Amino acid sequence: MTDEQEKGAAEQIRVGVLGARGRMGVEVCKAVDAATDMELVAMVDQGDWLFNASDAGAEVMVDFTTPDVVMDNLHWCIDQGISAVVGTTGFTEQRLERVRGWLDRKPGVGVVIAPNFGIGAVLMMQFAARAARHFESVEIIEQHHPRKLDAPSGTAAHTARLIAAARAEAGLGPAPDATKDEVAGARGADIDGVRVHAVRATGLVAHQEVLFGTTGETLTIRHDSYDRVSFMPGVLLAVRAVRNRPGLTLGLDALLD
């Protein structure tokens, strides 16, 4: 059976992509197109008519756009009864609350929002959360390509919050630090008490190190995405799962268990 015949034989998920001409969007379109259980029915980018996607019968929309536009896109998808898989960054607790409110009015719709769809990155975050209670010091260093619009990365912010929660649960106080901040920013951003440093350089894709320290030892947990194909297995996993998970699913963790 050819790929095309195989695609026709099985029931396919009708998928639309928002941000289809972007770095991630292009990869997602290729991955969906190559998946035998999916049909790419809409490619929407800046300036395109969103209703192209509903007219085309999209059942799941994948969003890799920008933090400025993702909320409007997501609101539209939920209103239309279309489930969504979202990789775009910028999701604060307030934003998540708004999404939950929209979903309450559309009980059948599912939304998966994940700061990172790389399986290795998800494991890196889980390992970091597990290690957090055993070390008095921790710093996060994220490294990305220079065309990235936001800093720190969504992954770094999420990791910092996981670590902060684990430290609080273990009763750990602030990490020791006698530095006087003589140059603003030299010690990075403070996210819930965890220092986060953002590096931008040509040649990088998406990388993160979590550095833990305690008396006489350090532990470094590092993940590298060298190519955006690394995110695709996670994106496809979420596309397959989202319609069976009404409401909001945060992170890929729940889908990997």
Ligand SMILES: NC(=O)C1=CN([C@@H]2O[C@H](COP(=O)(O)OP(=O)(O)OC[C@H]3O[C@@H](n4cnc5c(N)ncnc54)[C@H](OP(=O)(O)O)[C@@H]3O)[C@@H](O)[C@H]2O)C=CC1
């Ligand atoms: N969760 C994860 O695993 C990952 C998340 N990301 C995140 O995904 C997002 C996109 O990253 P990346 O692909 O590198 O960024 P790009 O800038 O390459 O792509 C974004 C695309 O969205 C388009 N766009 C802008 N506004 C709209 C709109 N209203 N409707 C539809 N499309 C629109 C942009 O068009 P134009 O350029 O004309 O403005 C652009 O083509 C970022 O937030 C990034 O951090 C990235 C990698 C992995």
Ligand SMILES: O=C(O)C1=N[C@H](C(=O)O)C[C@H](O)C1
């Ligand atoms: O913009 C990117 O490239 C990436 N964005 C996500 C983030 O901000 O965490 C995920 C990954 O780091 C790549």
